Amino acid sequence: MTALPAQVSRSQIAPRDTRLVLGLALLVVVLCVVSLVVGRVPLAVLSTLQEVLAGERSTEALILSEIRMPRTILAALVGATLGVAGAAMQGLLRNPLAEPGILGVSASAGLGAVIVLYFGIAQVFTFALPIAGMVGALAAVLLTYALSGRDASILTLTLAGVALNAFAAALTSLALNLAPSPYAALEIVFWLLGSLADRSFEHVAIALPLMVIGGLLFIGTGRALDALSLGEDVARSLGINLRVVRARLILGTALTVGAAVSVSGAVGFVGLVVPHLLRPLVDHEPGRLLLPSALGGAALVLAADIATRIIPVEPDLQLGVVTAIVGAPFFLYLLLYLRRTMR
């Protein structure tokens, strides 16, 4: 009623996340460099990079430009898209458990890709794989939204995810069952485990356009996600066009996750773990969470992919296995935590 209390500062009304974003960006850069260095053949990045730029075709130069670089770029891209898609889905559904993997979006994208692999369409035209992945992801997001859009309780969401995952798994099993040869089946299984090994710039070229379009769709949705904290009616009364926002977020998720899954297989839990860890650092605001989640996702997948190369087991660990081993217990912990805090 009288003078302003000193503790209500300008920054609390309009905060900036410059430090957080720069810190995460630095982490991503460092992990990119590590990812280029680490592997069967240790590389001196700078001198090898000079060789690559000079056009020398030494073994080191080839390893860096043909193997490590696409792998690193894909890890960062896949991680960024999974992180931001997780944050976007959580904001849209107003539920911290919403995640492409748990909701069955990744599995459905995987199914789309498996169908393309199975029928050999992928060889016929290059973009068949990411487009099939995207269609699978889109179907899953739309179905989830229809099942639980209005009142996305933890229970409905998780059950919808269980159902979708089971259905996608069943059809994938069918494809395996009918696979022409055991070798083809094994190829599909390994692909589904999620990996970035032996990827080339061709994979980058396949995934990047869809990821960029999907990423662009997320830009500018932050304010709508913030407004949705107060429910759909209030968001609409604040002038947010929910139909447009919903369409952008759903299409953006389908494009990014579909593209990511089609080049890396199913890399689970990134979209769950990353936004959850970063949320307290942005005061739990869904809009401010988007960019940090993209950077955090890139960092996590880069780190996990480096781990698959460092951990000395034969054959090499698959990326999806590493993220699942870290992510699944985290999911359990999150469920228990939410049960305790939410009534």
Next chain:
Amino acid sequence: MTAIDAKNISVKHGAVQILHDIALTAETGRFVGLIGPNGSGKTTLLRSLAGLQRLASGEVSISGRLIVDMTDAARAREMSYMPQGTEVHWPLLVGRLVALGRIPTLNSWRGLLGSDHDAVLHALRSVDALHLADRVVSTLSTGERARILLARALASNPAILLADEPVASLDLNHQLLVLDVICDLCIRGMTAVVVFHDLSLAARYCSHLSLLHEGRVFAEGLPAEVLIPSNLRDTYGVDAVLSNDLGVPQVVSFGRVDQDGRHA
């Protein structure tokens, strides 16, 4: 001047008709109370006025313009809507939550400025909640949260406030505080349409009442014209009178009555 003019509003949920041909007008600066028993259509009417409800027929205009012709953003700049209930989906900071009310005044890329900051603090101060500005909303009591959400609705300095039971979960002191705030703003030119359950408070604060019953306007006018025993009996099914014996309007109920007017 007419701030809100709603004509022939009908709303259907499937085969069930919720509102039948309702009309409601509010002159600028009026404090209009929507009253009526549970299920009479108060919330649906308020959502219709806010442009959130699909109408089977009818039209709503604010300040002379049809809301269907206005963009979402233009409508939001004129009118604030505060729904019933106090759910907030993330544990946001109070200051940031109230700042969400500034969204209609921002263009696509501009962030919050000093003027927004001042408006947020002003809104918080008006509901006696400035001291809560840096609290996390999930740690607040229901009453504190209701005040914060009202501050959010007031933060855009709306010409029209539509509020669904803003005082339902407040203690006596804060009920009066919140209604005083709305009343003061109406004196300064805001128009308010507020859903009330407490008829005494409605009689005390509103310049105009609209009594709904089974999706129709049963009576409207000055509080003393609307809150007469026959209306209260026919809509709420209670034997009650509006008394002014203590200097403030008070609706006193004596008991329930059945359809023939006998005490139940």
